[in-house]
Amino acid sequence: MSRPTRDELVARLIRAGELEISGENPEEVAGYFDTDRFRFHGPDGFETDFAGLDAYFASLRTAFDDRTIRRGVIVMEGDRLACQTWIEGTFVRPFTQSPVGLLAPNGARVVWDLINIFRFDDEGRIVEEHVRTDNRAVLRQLGADAA
Template identity: 60%
Template sequence: MKKINYLAAIALIAVVIGCTGNPDQPDKTAIKDAGKTNQKNIPSDTLKKRLIRAGELEVSGKNMAELHSYFDTANFRFHGPDKRESNYAQLNSYFRSYRAAFDDLSIKRGLMISEGNYIACQTWIEGTFARPFTLAPYGKIPPNKHRVIRELMNIFRFDDQGRLVEEWVQLDNRSYLRQLGVEAK
């Protein structure tokens, strides 16, 4: 088991060091900021706790005012697979759709590696697919009442006030869609 954790840590470090968003057009902000340290010396444990809490609030939909305090809402950028880009409002819209479609949602963070203002981590979002999912990766999907686990690899960048300003996500949409009951044709 320890070998798997070390391999996961090495893979996450490689992703953090090589993180550029779109491989065809590197994100100059990510490259420029990658070498900077946390100017306010916010302890990595504090950033990790803020990240965990922000995820809990986003998945639950409770206390949106507190959730907003964890983000630079004006400048936040989400970089997803297939060149999917979103701002903070669009990310919240996606999670509203997610909460509307799934019951008993939970989020868990796994291995977390930090360097300066960056945290890379494993994430699992789990719930029962109870109602139509309107903002699914490839269109509206009817519910199948199955328990679904979405596995993600995230890299987060924080500003010097400890707010989330950028997120990169990699995930396996094929296995996720299969869990949702969508079969490849």
């Protein structure tokens, strides 16, 4: 099997994000990751594995309706791909995995404005992800002003 092309990796990344947001086809989602070796590095030192990332997206699906994900500028070098990501949803049920823990819904449209850096293995599976976002802006939208 040859190493996936840039376009193939971008398509896989987009599809994985769409499936995580929708909750459809968990088996397909897992195929886009090396679920044993995957490591997530988030804001404020948050670290987790594939199961933790999957649980985070499950909490988003529970708390937010009308969820969407968009990718912006995508840059690739070697086995790393960096991109802009926007995840949006309407906050209608309790959110268990906010940056400050459980939050009650406020009915607002919430936008996560992210910068992601993904590392892929030779099979095109995601093995590592670094994410940066403005948690203060997210918390304000969630109704838990961190000012």
